[in-house]
Amino acid sequence: MSYHLNYLFLGVFFVGACAVPVLALGLARLIAPRKPGKEKLSSYECGVETSGDAWVQFRVQYYLFAILFVVFDVEALFLFPWAVVFREMGMAGLAAMAIFLGILALGLAYAWQEGVLEWD
Amino acid sequence: MGLGFLIPAIVILAAAPIGMMGLTWYERKVIARMQDRFGPNRVGPYGLLQPIADGIKMFTKEDLVPEGADRFCHLLAPILMVVPSLFLFTVLPLAPGAVAAPLATGLLFFMAAGSSETLAIFMAGWGSRNKFSLLGALRSAAQMISYEVPLLLTLAVIPLVVGSLNLVEVVKAQEGFRWFCATPWGLTALALTLIAGLAEVNRTPFDLPEAESEIVAGFHTEFSGMKFALFYMAEFLSTLALAALAAILFLGGWDGPAAGVVPARWTNALWMTAKTLGMVFVMIWIRGTFPRFRMDQLMGFAWKVMVPLSLANGLGACFWVLRPGLAGNVVSAALPLGAFLVFTQLWLTPKPHLTTKWIDPALKL
Amino acid sequence: MRIYGLELLRGLSVTLGHFIASYTEGFKRTFANRLRGQVRQDPSERGIFTVQYPEERLRVPERFRVLPVLIFNGKEGEKWTPAAERCTACGICAKVCPPQCIWIVQAKDPASGKPTPKASEFFIDVDVCMNCGLCAEFCPFDAIKMDHTFELGGQERKVSHIFDIDKLHVSTEYYAKTHPKAWAQEEEARRKKAVK
CATH class of the missing domain: 1.10.10 (Arc Repressor Mutant, subunit A)
Known part of the structure; x- marks a missing residue:
């Protein structure tokens, strides 16, 4: 019962947590002055005229790191349940996870060797 | 009910x-x-x-939305930033029984809520339609996903030793001054958690997403008034929650000598608060000492030092569990120490074949 | 092979040292009579260096110069009189003033209508004055001198920032107090001249 109650609590809390920023923004909207102007609303670029669009392509290296992240994040997904029952599995469990992690570590070492991790 | x-x-x-x-x-x-x-x-x-x-x-203060910005993203980002940072506190126990939601997956829930802030930051940067903001958002995404990996790998030692992800159980396992920071793997994990955690909450020296001097506050360049305040609020709440998490996981949470006169619950809550503020002090201390990382150093440090180090520390913790006593302690101390020495060398020693890969050798730079 | 990370720890110890010293030095300043009320300005000292301005002030150096003032022979608190005034309305200061902020009207003898060597009006526009001190350098009568008063902020520009002859006059006693060295030298020179 308390298991479900916890999640019910989180649901109620979500409503409350949303109320905090919404109330703050609403109150500020009532109090704060509103005098928009063309110069004021142009996007900030160190004082000079805005040139070009900000929504542009960006370097591919971000995606390389994102792929590495996905690999290791999925691994962490396996790691946590394994870690909870680690004591029951003992050495055999360690060996199994060591092989799994070893393969991933090899992948990381390969990426390192290939210069993927160099940000230049 | x-x-x-x-x-x-x-x-x-x-x-x-x-x-x-x-x-x-x-x-x-x-x-x-x-x-x-x-x-x-x-x-x-x-x-x-x-x-x-x-x-x-x-x-x-006036709330400004720049021309051409995605107004919906711009409004939603600060809200989405604050909500998860408030959720962080639901699983943190202040004293025995004083926890809002003692989830069985508390640690995982904390990590999930914490990392969902990346999304809000990216929304803020993209929605502003500003070059600085986009740069800040991209940096933020790259930084947060990179440090998420060592943070998760480091925190895996807790269920490894305790056998539970429930933060109440974690504190109970440390009661009676068996704090994890007194073990070799625990001390390493505390340091790694602090470093990776600082990167997760974008605090100095990992404040590249909002570097004032280079990208003018990054993802919140175009935010003013209450929206800006909400970003700040989220950031400080995350800092507080992270300090509390470090205190719970490694410093024994509410565990501490009771005064006797006052009820134990009160002294417990006081101990927890004191430890949290102590961890916050360490984070402020780090901010007061170190300059900001450079982008390549930041990514290099995450993948070339933090990840191997957290893996080595996890291995050490496994040995600590399986072979209690001196042998486990020595191995769990030697593994992260050795990894630190080896991988900082590998990271910082210049590698000409990698760094000059894209430069024409005829230039003889 | 280098061991990395040790200098990071050293850096942390430096900032912690400053953190602790700011409190220990603060307690020392609070409880030791000898040090109370002094401002820390020496680089060898530790602790908080902030001078909390409106309450605490640094002594300005003697040759610090802000606005010109007119000197009259007398005590502090007295009102100036044409008899005690040193200025002869020769107008040299107004001529050398680079931004031309000095404006003098020579006094006239009410009986004969002839000009007398006294100023009847003397204005300085303090917002135009650039504090160069040329007027004081050139004055042959030691009548115009640079002052130390620097808190001159105001709400408007046209009235309160045009100092008139009453506002500009300070006594020799005041000048001797703010500029003891220069005053001693000038007195010495005057004495020698008188002996000759």
Whole structure:
């Protein structure tokens, strides 16, 4: 019962947590002055005229790191349940996870060797 | 079943803004002292009313949405930033029984809520339609996903040793001064958690997403007034939650000598608060000491030092569990230490075949 | 092979040292009579260096110069009189003033209508004055001198920032107090001249 109650609590809390920023923004909207102007609303670029669009392509290296992240994040997904029952599995469990992690570590070492991790 | 479970929700929602205000004061005071200054001392005694003055100012500032921005993203980002940072506190126990939601997956829930802030930051950067903001958002995404990996790998040692992800169980396992920071793997994990955690909450020296001097506050360049204040609030709440998490996982949480006269619950809550503030102090101390990382150093440090180090530390913790006593201690101390020495060398020793890969050799640089 | 990370720890110890010293030095300043009320300005000292301005002030150096003032022979608190005034309305200061902020009207003898060597009006526009001190350098009568008063902020520009002859006059006693060295030298020179 308390298991479900916890999640019910989180649901109620979500409503409350949303109320905090919404109330703050609403109150500020009532109090704060509103005098928009063309110069004021142009996007900030160190004082000079805005040139070009900000929504542009960006370097591919971000995606390389994102792929590495996905690999290791999925691994962490396996790691946590394994870690909870680690004591029951003992050495055999360690060996199994060591092989799994070893393969991933090899992948990381390969990426390192290939210069993927160099940000230049 | 009544509405009794609403009380913790109200307590958290009321205490969070106050805690955030107190934290801004605390941070400014500590940083000031480290720089031989007084810090805020004009508004109220010891400047204690300064956060309130700041809050009033934030409420009365105009809210600007730049032309061409995605208004929906721009409005939603600060809200989405604050909500998860409030959720962080639901799983953190203050004293025995004083926890809003003692989830069986508490640690995982904390990590999930914490990392969902990346999304809000990216929304803010993209929605602003500003080059600085986009750069800040991209940096933020790259940084947060990179440090997420060592943080998760490091925190995996906790269920490894305790056998539970419930933070209440974690504290119970440390009761009676068996704090994890007194073990070799625990000390390493505490350091790694602090470093990776600082990167997760975008604090100096990992504040590249909002570097004032290079990308003018990054993802919140185009945010003003209350929206800006909400970003700040989320950041400080995350800092507080992270400090509390470190105190719970490695410093024994509420565990500490009781005074005897006052009820144990009160001393427990006091110990927890003191440890949290102590961890916050360490984070402010780091901010007061170190300059900002460079982007390549930041990514290199995450993948080339933190990840191997957290893996080595996890292996050490496995040995510590399987072979209790001296052998386990020595192995779990030697593994991360060796990994640190080896991987900092590998990271920082120049590798010409990698660094000059794209440069024409005829240039003889 | 280098061991990395040790200098990071050293850096942390430096900032912690400053953090602690700011409190220990603060307590020393609060409880030791000898040090109370002094401002820390020496680089060898530790602790908080902030001078909390409106309450605490640094002594300005003697040759610090802000606005010119007119000197009259007398005590502090007295009102100036044409008899005690040193200025002869020769107008040299107004001529050398680079931004031309000095404006003098020579006094006239009410009986004969002839000009007398006294100033009847003397204005300085303090917002135009650039504090160069040339007027004081050139004055042959030691009548115009640079002052130390620097808190001159105001709400408007046309009235309160045009100092008139009453506002500009200070006594020799005041000048001797703010500029003891220069005053001693000038007195010495005057004495020698008188002996000759």
